[in-house]
Amino acid sequence: MNKKTTVILSVVLAASLALTACGSSDDKSDKTTTEGGKEKVKLTLWHNYSGDDQRAKTMRSLIEQFEKDHPDITLDVQAIPPDGYRTRLKTVAAANEMPDLFVMWPGVMTKEFQAGNLIQPINGLLDSKKEWKDGFLPGSFDGFTIGTDIYSAPIALSPTSILFYNKSLFEQNNLEVPKTWDDMMHAVEVFKSKKITPISLGNKAAWPAQSSILSSLADRVTGTEWFLNAATQGGAKFTDPAFIQSLQYLKDLGDAGAFQSGFNSLDNTQAEQYFAQGKAAMMIDGGWALTNIASTASTEAMAQMGATVLPSTPGGKGDPNTLAGVVGTGLGMSAKVTGAKKDAAYEVMYALAGPDAQKRVLESNQLVSYKVDLDKSKVTPIFAEVYELVNNVKRTPVYDGVLSSAAADEVNNGLQELLMGGSPESIAKKIQSAVEKK
Structure with a gap:
C-alpha cells in the first residue's frame, strides 16, 4: 500500500510540476513579448541633448518618435547637460557600468573605451545598410575606427574654431575683420577702448579655450x-x-582683456548668448553654436553675424585657411549588449543617424558629415554662411580628439591657469609631463 501510494503521489507531483511549468512559461511570455509576438527588450540610453537648441530638440523628437514606432523596445533615457556629460560617462566607464547606448566622441574616447x-563594433549594422554607409562624407568613420572595426556613425560635423563676428560693431569702429594676429590684437585694443567686450568666452568647463581657440591657434604656429x-x-x-x-599668443589675449569679466565662471551657452545679444564683437566657437543661436538670437541679431577662420600668425608653419574640427559625436554600444538587445540597439542607432x-x-x-543637399530656406543665414565656409577650408585636429584624456585635461586646466596670468613655460612642462605618462 505504501509503495502504491508513493507511485500515485509521484505521478500527481509530476503532473503538478508540469502544469506549474506551463503556467510559469505563459507568465514569462506575457512579460517578454508584445501582442504581435515580438520579444520585448529594454535599453538604457544616455545622451547630452538636454538643451533648448534646435539640434537637441530634434534629437529628442527622434527618440520620442522611435519609442512610439517600436512598442517592443523600451528606452530608459537619461538626458545629461553637455558640460557634465563626459565626466558622468567616464565615471561609469571606470566602473565598467556603461549604459547600453550612449553618445560618445571619436578619437581618443573611442580608443580608450x-x-x-x-564598446563593440557596429560593422554588422553598417554592412547591412550599404547605401547608408556609403552616404557619409570621406573620412567620416576615421575617428571611430580601430583596425577594421567601426564603433559608431557620426550624427554631426563639428568644426570647433569658427571666428564669429558682429558686422555692425566692426563697421561702427572702422575695423576690418582680423586676418593677421596683429589685426586681432589691434581690434581687441579698439573694442576695449570703447568698452565693448572684444571676444565672448565661457570657459567654465575648461574645454572651450582648448577646443575652440588653442587647437586652431597652435596649428597656425606649429603646423x-x-x-x-x-x-x-x-x-x-x-x-x-x-x-x-602659441600659449603666449593666447596669454596675450587674456592680458589685453579680450574676454568678458568672469569668463572662467561662464559656460559655453552663456558665452554664445552674450555674443548673440551684441555684447561682444567676436566669438571663437564651434559649429554647435549655430543651433543655439538659431534658437535664441533674434532675426536682427543674426543678420549682423559673419563667420570666418582664425587669423594667421607671424611666421606660422600651419595653413591659415583651416578650421580645427572633428566629425561629431555618435552613439556607442556597450560590449555587454547581445542577442535581441543588440538587434534593438542597431534599430535605435539607425533611427538617430540614418x-x-x-x-x-x-x-x-x-x-x-553626410551627403545631404542643404535647403537654405530652412536654416538661418549665418548657418548657410558657415556651411559654405566649412566646405571651402581644410580641417585640422582638435587637441582633445588626439591627446589622451589625462593630457587633454592638463591642457584644459593649464589654459584656465594661463588666462588668469599663468606662465606659458610652466604650463607647457605640465602638458609634456602628462603626455609622457601616457
Whole structure:
C-alpha cells in the first residue's frame, strides 16, 4: 500500500510540476513579448541633448518618435547637460557600468573605451545598410575606427574654431575683420577702448579655450605635423619654443582683456548668448553654436553675424585657411549588449543617424558629415554662411580628439591657469609631463 501510494503521489507531483511549468512559461511570455509576438527588450540610453537648441530638440523628437514606432523596445533615457556629460560617462566607464547606448566622441574616447573592452563594433549594422554607409562624407568613420572595426556613425560635423563676428560693431569702429594676429590684437585694443567686450568666452568647463581657440591657434604656429608628432612623442615636445609661442599668443589675449569679466565662471551657452545679444564683437566657437543661436538670437541679431577662420600668425608653419574640427559625436554600444538587445540597439542607432535623421539634424542648423543637399530656406543665414565656409577650408585636429584624456585635461586646466596670468613655460612642462605618462 505504501509503495502504491508513493507511485500515485509521484505521478500527481509530476503532473503538478508540469502544469506549474506551463503556467510559469505563459507568465514569462506575457512579460517578454508584445501582442504581435515580438520579444520585448529594454535599453538604457544616455545622451547630452538636454538643451533648448534646435539640434537637441530634434534629437529628442527622434527618440520620442522611435519609442512610439517600436512598442517592443523600451528606452530608459537619461538626458545629461553637455558640460557634465563626459565626466558622468567616464565615471561609469571606470566602473565598467556603461549604459547600453550612449553618445560618445571619436578619437581618443573611442580608443580608450575600445582598449577597456567597453564598446563593440557596429560593422554588422553598417554592412547591412550599404547605401547608408556609403552616404557619409570621406573620412567620416576615421575617428571611430580601430583596425577594421567601426564603433559608431557620426550624427554631426563639428568644426570647433569658427571666428564669429558682429558686422555692425566692426563697421561702427572702422575695423576690418582680423586676418593677421596683429589685426586681432589691434581690434581687441579698439573694442576695449570703447568698452565693448572684444571676444565672448565661457570657459567654465575648461574645454572651450582648448577646443575652440588653442587647437586652431597652435596649428597656425606649429603646423599639424608638429602637433601629431608631439602627441605621439615622435620627435616633438610641448616644451618646444613653437608651442610655447602659441600659449603666449593666447596669454596675450587674456592680458589685453579680450574676454568678458568672469569668463572662467561662464559656460559655453552663456558665452554664445552674450555674443548673440551684441555684447561682444567676436566669438571663437564651434559649429554647435549655430543651433543655439538659431534658437535664441533674434532675426536682427543674426543678420549682423559673419563667420570666418582664425587669423594667421607671424611666421606660422600651419595653413591659415583651416578650421580645427572633428566629425561629431555618435552613439556607442556597450560590449555587454547581445542577442535581441543588440538587434534593438542597431534599430535605435539607425533611427538617430540614418539618412532621414541626418537631414533633420542639418535642418536644425547643425552641420553633418553626410551627403545631404542643404535647403537654405530652412536654416538661418549665418548657418548657410558657415556651411559654405566649412566646405571651402581644410580641417585640422582638435587637441582633445588626439591627446589622451589625462593630457587633454592638463591642457584644459593649464589654459584656465594661463588666462588668469599663468606662465606659458610652466604650463607647457605640465602638458609634456602628462603626455609622457601616457
